Amino acid sequence: MRGAARALMLMVMAMLALAGARAADGQPARVAFFVNGALGDKSFFDSAARGLRQAEADLHLATRTIEGGYDPTRWESGLVDLADSGDFPIIVTGTYTMGPLVQKVAPDYPDVTFILFDGVVDYAHCACGNVYSMRFRQNEGGYLAGVLAAGLVRAGAIPGTAPSGGPGVVGLVGAMPIPVINDFAAGYGAGAQDAAPGITVLRQFANSFSDPATGKEIAKAQYGQGASVIFQVAGATGQGVIEAAEETGRYVIGVDSDQAALYRASSPRRAARILTSVMKNVDAAILRALRLWQQGRLPLGRTESLGLKEGAIGLADNPAAALTVPPAVRAAVAAARQGIIDGTLTVPTAFPGGRP
């Protein structure tokens, strides 16, 4: 009996050893993507998932996505489980909320590489030599959105809201006042003020990432207060803002993914209300990081800052709304973009201490 048990154990160990050997030669490396939420937000996480799918195709990696759900108490244990399983030499995860958790878990698993997007760990206070973090300069994208929105108001390009003496109104609907969204807002406000000095920038938070009804109510209130364009930085809540734009005949600027593309087939009228979307190319950034990792050139143990210059932030093209934007406004946006890339234009940020 004991002999049989020992034989079984030996067999299992041999199989494990074989499996390990196979992973080393020939088998694709396995990448885990831990989502602290759920896919299907039409913006941030979906974009990241796109990056991993692209990596699977281009870099021949085996990827696996684990959705941790919206319960924050389960995220840390989920991350530990992944690292502890030993199945994944590399774990991708994102958002500022996950930063402290990665900081806590990573030192215990020095053989696992962590890629943290849109979040940072405090390298001064943890042995995080196995963590690569990237943060996005979303304030630069917000700035361009502000220049576009205020430029349109100033040019009187939006029927029904031509400024009668006053400098006009633009709006912003955010999900929650968290650092990343405040950073978008800081850039947006600065861009709007630079393009049309004295313009009113309404700013309101819905207190939820997944309540489009409240998003719509806030947007209707802002349009009612005279806003011609609203920049929505509110995850799934923002879909309500887009509906409000369709109903009132005003305009909206989307975020993270090309949101006009989403409605092009199902609701062209809605798509025509989306001037552009401030793209946070999380997909491209993750693909780039994984490629660097494969080549052994990933700068572990430090944070990289990605923005317009690196192509990580940009504006989407929506042909359906292109006619709304006069050439002068288009030129102003292009000039601002160039200024930011050249470094002649500095955009304020909501992060304390500016950029790394």
Add this chain to the structure above:
Amino acid sequence: MSLDLVAAGTVAAMVAVATLRAATPIVFASLGGLISELAGCINVALEGVMLVAAFAGVITSAYSGLWFPDAPLWLHPWLGCAAGLLAGTALAGLLAVFHLELGADLIVAGIGLNILAQGLTVLLMAHLTGDKGSTASLTSFALPNLRWPELGDVPVLGALLNGDGGAGHNVLVYGALAATGLIAWTLRHTVFGLRLRAAGENAEAALAAGLAVKRLRYAGLLLSGLLASGGGVFLGMGYLTLFQADMAAGRGYLALAAVFLGGRRPLGTVVAALVFGGATVIAARLGLLAVPAEVVFMIPPLVTIAALVLVKQHQRLAARRRAAAGRATLLSS
């Protein structure tokens, strides 16, 4: 002067219109909560019922458009509406079976169904549309708005009746108002209402009086499902025209609070629901002021807690006064 008055009146009308719109889902659900509470088995699954109804409504209207492209356009939303009401009522029926037949704890089963609804809608949506977030890739339909164009020029009243932009109110906003009146009247003035309340007040006494308590409670739960479904359908096919995972966003729980905040009375419940709706609207309109939104979103729970404490205090004082009066009568006789 009078121009100012009209302008102020129009602004007030706009806020009233927005409040009505924001409160409609809560009004429907809280009426459902009320009727089940009065029948003695409160429907904790209101949130889940709303989600399921919104999902079934949106998906059915979208697929109706795909399957019957030749049918008149007005048909699709109504088919969706019917499917939503049916699906939501069925979920409430499930709760009734769990509780009344199988003896499951009402609260536990209700919360279980809420969690089930959350997961099931996303699972089905992912299966049907390949998307876990929302049905934005489908063309779904909204129920029609009712307008009064002949009153459009009347100051204030026109704005009140035709809403912002003169688009009118969704037919379900009127539905919520009608349901309020109907439920209040049924509970107070019909034999069914009396029996329902008796079954809730004291089941043993009602049984002894020969009432079919179990059947009455089935009726209470199914009606609550139907009413809450109205709220769900409005969310997906009136307020918005899409289904978004977890789009009820706690309105079902707010509705439960409204039942108790309203002192378990129809009118009180609806007023409480309007207060909750109004809090959202006020929060949405504070963009110009430097009031943090979190503070405003704290109003509904704070009002609920304060009101519950006050109501309890009032009841205790009244009971003490009654007892004192009784003692005085006894002593004097």
